[in-house]
Amino acid sequence: MDSALQSINYNFDVEIDRTNSSSNKWDKYRDQDILPMWVADCDFKSPPSVMKALHERIAHGVFGYTHASERLTNLFIARMADKYNWHVEPEWVVYLPGSVCGLNLAARALTESGQTIISPSPVYPPLISSAKFANKPLIKAPVVLKNGRWLPDHETAGKLLTNQSGLLLVCNPLNPGGTVYRREELEATLSFVEKYNLFVCSDEIHCDLILDKHLTHIPFASLNKSAAERCITLMSPSKTFNIAGLGVSVAIIPNNELRQRFIKVKRGIVPNVNVLAFTAAEAAYAYGEGWLQAQVRYLANHRDLLKEEINALPGTTLEHIEATYLAWIDCSELPVNNPHQFFEQSGVGLSPGIDFGNRAFVRLNFGCTRKTLEYALNRMKHAVFAL
Structure with a gap:
């Protein structure tokens, strides 16, 4: 792999035509004059290191059954130590073909008959649906606005719990809302789960996309031994490096008993990760950091424009x-x-807030070029001012 790839001047303003590429995002509004700003994948080319590694692996020509390389696991473990000061053992790592299946496996593995799953609300829909698919009752724990940040309301959540509560789902950073939880906030969540004797599944797949330089992601399981022993953490290079379609995620499970329960539920149902996904993940973690930091800066500028325009x-x-x-x-x-319907009829396809738990909201994906974002904002402004 060419280390010079790390020093490339990345240009995220390049328009990539994703029509006729079997893209869920773009095919939803096929042959309609509606900009797709909904599902969470970006319109950027993945890091050059990823594309180079995939070309090389394809040139090999044989695509048999595969497993994660020792190098990939070592890269991931080193990343956890360097970025989050979290010491992860190799045996804690379980590879998955996506984070959503990880949520559903955790819902099954960490609850027993009659136990309840507690999900934040509003939140990313697969957290909510994991209870339904596991045939478990769901408690929606409110996420409320405090000093401009979306935070869990543990006091209200506690009043909703039953003696049969079993699993708390955490989303950090929060999707939607974009909150990066501080240590004291995570410690308050830990106190909550200790009080009610809950397991935790922490969805942390956006942890690499921190837009504010002064903030640092803190994995819930890294707080202390109590947090680690009751938690399954989900992470992935998919959002980080825009390789969601390749399908590779990681479950980190320090507690051996919980890990074996998770693997048992997974066996025979969830397929192994494919060879190209492993190849992409390894290249991304090894050589993609320069691309990632450039992407984060680009997205932070988008965020600033959006905040100014939407609030105006x-x-x-x-x-x-x-x-x-x-x-x-x-x-x-x-x-x-x-x-949602109002903006869709005005040519901007957003995610409806009702899917997350509040119909008065919409979610906008700004993982696109500046030109596309400005075009969408102009359509939204025109629609609102025409009311």
């Missing part, structure tokens, strides 16, 4: 986004019954 519109509000490329826009003051 009558009837819409956007709180500060600390992480992710997903804007959670409050449309409760807009004189429309369905903000």
